[in-house]
Amino acid sequence: MNTLLKCVQNFRFNVFKQTKHLSIYPALRVKEIQEKETNNELVISGKILESGREPYLLKNEHPEACPVCASGLQIKHTDVLILSQFMRSTGGMLPRRITGLCRRSQKYISSLVIMANKAGLMPHLKPANSHKDPKMRRGWKKYNKYFYESTIKIK
Amino acid sequence: MSQLKRVQQWATFARVWHIYDAAWQNPFQSAELLKKYLMGMHKPIYHPMNDCGDHVIVINTADVALPGDEWKKRVYFHHTGYPGGASWTLAWELHKKNPTMVMKKAVYNSMDRSLQRRYTMERLHLYPDANVPLNLLENVSNQIKQLRPKPKRLDEYKEEEVREFPKLIDLPKSYIVE
Ligand SMILES: [Zn+2]
Numbered sequence: 531m532n533t534l535l536k537c538v539q540n541f542r543f544n545v546f547k548q549t550k551h552l553s554i555y556p557a558l559r560v561k562e563i564q565e566k567e568t569n570n571e572l573v574i575s576g577k578i579l580e581s582g583r584e585p586y587l588l589k590n591e592h593p594e595a596c597p598v599c600a601s602g603l604q605i606k607h608t609d610v611l612i613l614s615q616f617m618r619s620t621g622g623m624l625p626r627r628i629t630g631l632c633r634r635s636q637k638y639i640s641s642l643v644i645m646a647n648k649a650g651l652m653p654h655l656k657p658a659n660s661h662k663d664p665k666m667r668r669g670w671k672k673y674n675k676y677f678y679e680s681t682i683k684i685k
Numbered sequence: 686m687s688q689l690k691r692v693q694q695w696a697t698f699a700r701v702w703h704i705y706d707a708a709w710q711n712p713f714q715s716a717e718l719l720k721k722y723l724m725g726m727h728k729p730i731y732h733p734m735n736d737c738g739d740h741v742i743v744i745n746t747a748d749v750a751l752p753g754d755e756w757k758k759r760v761y762f763h764h765t766g767y768p769g770g771a772s773w774t775l776a777w778e779l780h781k782k783n784p785t786m787v788m789k790k791a792v793y794n795s796m797d798r799s800l801q802r803r804y805t806m807e808r809l810h811l812y813p814d815a816n817v818p819l820n821l822l823e824n825v826s827n828q829i830k831q832l833r834p835k836p837k838r839l840d841e842y843k844e845e846e847v848r849e850f851p852k853l854i855d856l857p858k859s860y861i862v863e
Contacts, residue, residue, distance in 0.1 A: 579862060583852040597853040608836040611850045628860055652839040670757040670777035674709055674750035676833070681753070 583615075598635040605638075607645035607677050610652055616640075621647055621655040637684050645677040697730060700808075702740045702824040707788060708748040709835045716791040718832065719743070723805050724796070733801070740808045741829070742821060747784035747813040751776065761790070784813040 567573045592600040605612055616629050616639050623629075623640040631639065646652055648671075650664025665672050686694075703722050707715060721727050725737035751759070759776035780787050788811055796802050810821060839847070 578858070581856045581860075582848065583855045586849055586852045587855055588851050588853055601853060608834075610837070610839040611842065611847060612853065614839055614847065615852055615854060628857060629854055630857075631854075649836065650838070651836055654840045670754075670775070673756050673777055673780060674748055675754075675756065676709070676711075676750050676752055676836070678752060 596630065596632040596635050598631055598639065605642060606679055607642045607649065608651065609642075610646055613639065613643050613646055614652065614655065617643060617652070617655060619655060620657045621652065634684055638682060641682045641684075642679070649675055649677065698737065700739055701826060702742065702821075703827045703829050704742045704744065704822075704825045705829040706745055706831060707743050708745040709750045710832055711751065712746075712749045712788045712791040713795070714832055715743075715749075715788070716795040718829065719792055719809070720795050720805075722829065723792070723808055733799075738805055738808055740810065740824070742810045742812070742817055742825060743788060744812050744815050744817060746788040746811050747780075749780075749788060756780070785811040 588597070588601060590597055590600045598605070603612070607613070616624055616631075618624060621643075623636075623643045626633070626636045629636060629639075650667075653662045653664060656662050661667060705715070705719060719741050722739050722741050725731050725735070725739060728737055730737055756777040757775055761774045761776065761779050762771070763774065764771045776787060789806075789809070792809055793802070793806055796805060810817075
């Protein structure tokens with residue numbers, strides 16, 4: 531039993547080491563897209579892309595504050611054009627190390643993202659295997675709903 | 686009675702037809718608004734004994750919106766009168782059976798209990814979608830303003846509108862596109 535455990539641990543350690551060698555993408559700290567071509571060989575290549583946001587970026591008048599606090603906006607869950615800037619293509623909220631928000635704003639915006647998703651306001655930002663149309667949901671979830679921002683409890 | 690006074694009399698006591706779009710509206714807040722038009726409380730000649738209420742056509746009652754998780758929290762009680770005849774129905778179950786019933790009950794319960802209430806309800810015309818009979822629609826002369834704006838979905842905006850909207854943050858260079 532002991533030898534078996536050791537074997538398993540060794541195996542896990544080896545796998546971990548291997549993956550650590552392979553996972554060069556986050557370590558390089560560049561924005562990349564992986565392209566795979568399979569004509570008898572696999573080619574994985576990285577490419578630096580532009581986000582396309584530079585010309586429309588708001589100037590932060592108070593650089594000591596985070597972008598949301600500095601803008602002074604009262605964001606609601608129906609402001610999907612603002613909320614979609616903080617979201618993945620699968621509908622989730624981006625982590626704080628990418629958004630660069632303060633702890634309070636990050637929690638507030640992620641609550642608004644959840645509200646907007648529940649209200650079905652961003653139906654195409656969803657995982658590929660999910661029902662994109664809110665009317666396809668089960669039970670009470672398919673009917674229209676709205677939320678009060680005052681119900682978000684943050685310190 | 687002079688010609689002018691006669692026309693003024695007709696105009697005062699004529700029943701006006703209003704239309705209200707219930708899409709994305711709270712039925713209970715809308716009921717407080719609609720009952721004023723149904724009972725004639727918006728008129729200076731209003732009196733409970735004065736039959737001066739207007740007609741209201743409510744469209745898109747299937748698209749009413751409730752706050753939070755009220756669809757599964759609000760319960761409608763009914764009793765048949767027989768022993769064991771009590772039943773409790775959730776709001777979304779009632780709405781699934783009849784998409785106009787939540788709105789109808791909201792307006793009915795918003796009014797005071799009186800003999801006049803059943804006659805007032807006869808002036809409320811509810812439709813689950815926008816298909817209203819033309820003989821009713823041609824009477825309409827006023828639209829009641831919605832209480833809350835209909836939210837616009839992200840996929841209803843044009844692509845350049847989304848792209849050229851002012852951005853609060855830029856993605857860092859370390860972000861990997863999914
Ligand atoms: Zn902040």
